[in-house]
Amino acid sequence: MEDVAEVGDAMSVEAMSPTEGARACDDARAWDDARSCDDARAWDDALDESAAAEEAVDEDEEDVATAEAVVAARTRAAAAAAAHAAKAERMVSATWDVLWTWRAPKISWAELLPWQRVNHFPQARHLTRKDLLKKHLQRQRQLSERLAESFDIMPLTFTLPAELLAFTEAFSMAADAAKEAAAAAEAAASALQRDGADPGTSAAFARAALAAQAATNLWILKPVGLSRGRGISMVADISDVAYGEPMVIQRYVADPLLLDGYKFDLRLYVCVTSTHPLEAFLYREGFGRFATEPFTLSLTQLRNLFVHLTNSSIQKEQPDAQRAAAVPGVDAEKGGTKVALSQLKRRLAAAGMDVDVLWARIVDVILRSLYAVHEAIPASPNSFELFGYDVLIDAQLKPWLIEVNSSPQLTRDNPLDYQIKEALLADTLSLIAPPLVDRAVWSEMLRWRLERERATTPPSFPAELCALLHGLTPRAPGEPVPAASAGLYDRIAPSPAWDKLCAGRSKAPGAGSVAGAGAARSRASFEVPAASMRRQRPDLSKYL
Numbered sequence: 001m002e003d004v005a006e007v008g009d010a011m012s013v014e015a016m017s018p019t020e021g022a023r024a025c026d027d028a029r030a031w032d033d034a035r036s037c038d039d040a041r042a043w044d045d046a047l048d049e050s051a052a053a054e055e056a057v058d059e060d061e062e063d064v065a066t067a068e069a070v071v072a073a074r075t076r077a078a079a080a081a082a083a084h085a086a087k088a089e090r091m092v093s094a095t096w097d098v099l100w101t102w103r104a105p106k107i108s109w110a111e112l113l114p115w116q117r118v119n120h121f122p123q124a125r126h127l128t129r130k131d132l133l134k135k136h137l138q139r140q141r142q143l144s145e146r147l148a149e150s151f152d153i154m155p156l157t158f159t160l161p162a163e164l165l166a167f168t169e170a171f172s173m174a175a176d177a178a179k180e181a182a183a184a185a186e187a188a189a190s191a192l193q194r195d196g197a198d199p200g201t202s203a204a205f206a207r208a209a210l211a212a213q214a215a216t217n218l219w220i221l222k223p224v225g226l227s228r229g230r231g232i233s234m235v236a237d238i239s240d241v242a243y244g245e246p247m248v249i250q251r252y253v254a255d256p257l258l259l260d261g262y263k264f265d266l267r268l269y270v271c272v273t274s275t276h277p278l279e280a281f282l283y284r285e286g287f288g289r290f291a292t293e294p295f296t297l298s299l300t301q302l303r304n305l306f307v308h309l310t311n312s313s314i315q316k317e318q319p320d321a322q323r324a325a326a327v328p329g330v331d332a333e334k335g336g337t338k339v340a341l342s343q344l345k346r347r348l349a350a351a352g353m354d355v356d357v358l359w360a361r362i363v364d365v366i367l368r369s370l371y372a373v374h375e376a377i378p379a380s381p382n383s384f385e386l387f388g389y390d391v392l393i394d395a396q397l398k399p400w401l402i403e404v405n406s407s408p409q410l411t412r413d414n415p416l417d418y419q420i421k422e423a424l425l426a427d428t429l430s431l432i433a434p435p436l437v438d439r440a441v442w443s444e445m446l447r448w449r450l451e452r453e454r455a456t457t458p459p460s461f462p463a464e465l466c467a468l469l470h471g472l473t474p475r476a477p478g479e480p481v482p483a484a485s486a487g488l489y490d491r492i493a494p495s496p497a498w499d500k501l502c503a504g505r506s507k508a509p510g511a512g513s514v515a516g517a518g519a520a521r522s523r524a525s526f527e528v529p530a531a532s533m534r535r536q537r538p539d540l541s542k543y544l
Contacts, residue, residue, distance in 0.1 A: 097116060099117070156251040219236075220235065263291045266288060271432075274381070284342075287340065312337060386428055410424075431486060433485055438467060
């Protein structure tokens with residue numbers, strides 16, 4: 001539209017007398033100035049110019065060239081009005097502090113102000129999509145044999161249909177291994193019986209039986225982008241693998257740690273406040289989520305999700321009476337099929353487990369998952385994100401990362417949900433600590449810049465920023481967090497465990513190797529000068 005208007009202006013000048021042409025050129029320059037106006041006064045001037053041109057047309061309606069110029073003027077005035085309205089909208093949008101959405105919002109990240117926080121990182125899907133997380137962990141394992149073991153934190157996983165052939169081969173190998181393990185357990189039992197011993201009291205037979213159980217060739221098929229147990233099915237025969245969308249198929253952990261004969265997993269909450277450098281906090285409270293029917297590997301119960309899945313959204317479909325009677329020690333009225341993480345730790349400790357050692361292993365799993373994806377998630381100083389980690393512990397007390405959830409469910413269905421989730425939200429907002437912005441000072445800062453003809457100059461920017469934030473300086477990533485602000489959060493990065501992981505990772509492939517250079521670059525990407533951790537001075541021009 002504007003290109004057409006420009007051509008019309010040129011034609012009109014050629015058709016006019018020199019005096020009329022000069023007047024049209026002056027008007028065109030005025031309209032061009034109006035189109036690029038950046039305050040309300042210039043916008044009003046553009047409308048005045050347009051009105052004056054319309055009066056000229058009324059006086060000489062046969063002057064087609066002037067009429068065309070008026071059309072162009074109206075177009076430019078409308079553009080000026082739209083630009084002014086957009087800037088006014090941005091000025092209004094600058095008054096919020098925290099934006100919390102379920103999905104990543106469609107916003108202009110570059111236009112956010114330093115004190116505004118959004119609860120998503122761009123490209124966080126590299127952590128929360130099952131297929132992408134699998135890819136990043138696999139890349140780490142391929143760097144060296146030692147890393148292959150240390151980054152073995154997720155059950156063997158394949159993406160379908162891309163890795164169907166690789167999965168088929170792995171399924172066949174797992175079937176052979178399961179047969180060998182079962183034969184070894186049977187041979188151990190026969191040997192004990194020949195010696196007149198009871199296999200049930202033999203530690204050697206118990207180990208063989210547990211190995212056979214762990215080798216059971218079971219898999220679990222999941223959609224790559226869904227959560228809360230939706231679309232999940234169990235696979236014991238390769239003919240059961242059917243899909244109409246991208247899926248992941250994951251080796252089923254067949255020897256989970258049980259409490260009173262029931263399977264359970266952990267829902268943990270991790271708040272990441274910065275990716276470059278990494279700053280992450282693990283919440284001390286969370287949930288132990290229980291299945292509501294005793295665990296079994298019987299093929300007759302293979303499709304019984306109440307045995308194999310612990311998701312609350314699945315287990316709440318169990319009839320109330322049966323759910324209330326399930327899992328000794330779980331108060332169905334208070335927490336449904338969940339217990340508080342603190343209560344679960346006490347039960348594990350009472351069963352003779354070293355909870356501190358187990359917790360350190362879980363922290364290591366979380367840190368390795370964050371390390372694996374850090375290069376794929378760009379720095380975003382306005383972002384933070386609360387992730388829901390699902391961790392399963394096997395019979396050898398090895399924690400397995402099942403998946404990471406974006407926007408973990410915060411619905412409160414029972415008193416335990418209210419107790420934990422409301423405290424979690426309060427502590428998260430306290431942790432990110434959006435500064436209290438003095439909106440009167442903000443309005444004054446904008447007014448100084450809008451009224452450019454003022455003889456006096458505005459205060460210095462540091463003075464304005466000090467007044468704007470009530471004299472407070474936003475905390476930079478890595479700086480100490482006041483205990484009152486952290487709540488039940490413990491910082492796991494930066495930390496000695498994180499430093500140890502980064503240092504060991506940079507040395508793993510060997511000096512001088514290509515992989516070693518890549519690891520060194522990975523380590524260097526976290527070594528950001530302290531000065532650059534501070535939020536940059538905001539560019540207020542976009543709000544004027």
